[in-house]
Amino acid sequence: MSQNVITLYDIPSNTPQPWAPNIWRIRFILNYKRLPYRTVWIELSDVENTLRSIGAQPASMRSDGQPVYSLPVIIDPLRPNTQTVVLSRVEKIVEYLESTYPARPIFPEGSRALQILFVHWIHEVLTKPLLPILVPLSHQRLPERSQAHFTAASGHPQLGPQDRELAWRAAKDQFAFLASVMDKNRGDIAADGIVVMGRNVSYADFALCSVLIWIEQVAPRDGWARVRTWNDGRWDSLKARCRDFMDVY
Structure with missing residues (x-):
């Protein structure tokens, strides 16, 4: 069966669930669209060799011209009348899954541009004060062999208590x-005010909930314990709305 399902690559950790938000975005979509898939766990130290071996494209290029390989990556053997597809970069994977498997769309008609802009804001603005808190904590959750390869942590040294509290305040x-x-959605009779598009979950909710999962998994006591109470428990409610699509296969 494993040869006839989509493969999603992820990194192992010592948390109860995976934590990487960009990979969670893809997992949410696979679950929501009810596409059969399996997760293959690879240590960060093995990512480049593994992705080269399956023919994945690099996610970006360094200033010296060297390729950078990173996750998420999927392999899709299911697409009819074509060769197996190997895709990297979260944005490309999202667009591919939506266009190739249009049933149960994550972009309701007319919402694609605004949702993509919303997700860009999440990535570039909402998470900015969280990075100096969560990146070092994510580093600690990795197996020892992978910690040396989590180079992003070097740019975010562990904060002291006062700076960490300031960062949480900025995030709040x-x-x-x-x-x-x-x-502003609450004024619409068809909206409940919890999800971005008003009533039904969509890609924007999955991107936001991926950040909530990241907080919960790497900072359950210092982070999620406070975030879940912010704004009258809205974020806990949003996570509950997405729970049906949080299985890990």
Whole structure:
């Protein structure tokens, strides 16, 4: 069966669930679209060799011209009348899954541009104050062999208690702004005010919930314990709305 399902590559950790938010975005979509898949776990030290061996494209290029290989990556043997597809970069994978498997769309008609802009804001603004907190904690959750390869952690040294509290305060401000924007949906009779598009979950919710999972998995006591109470428990409610699509196969 494993040869006839989509393969999603992810990194192992010592958390109860995977934590990498970009990979969670893809897992949410696979679950939501009910596409059969399996997760293959690879240590960070093995990512480049593994991705080269399956013919995956690099995610980016360094300033010296050397390729950078990173996750998520999928292999799709299911696409009819074509060769097996190997895809890297989260944005390309999202677009591919939506166009190739249009049933149960993650972009309701007319919403694609706004949702992509919303997800860009999550990535570039909402998560910015979280990075100095969560990146070092993510490093600690990796197996020892992978920690040396998690080079992003070197740019975010462990914060002291005062700086960490300031970072959480800045994150709370960003979540409060987001809540105020999403509250504008409450005036629509068809909206419940929890999900981005009003009533039904969509790609924007999966991107946001991927960040919530990251917080919960790497900072359950110092982080998620506080975030889940912000804005009258809105983010805990959003995570509950996405729970049906959080299986790990």
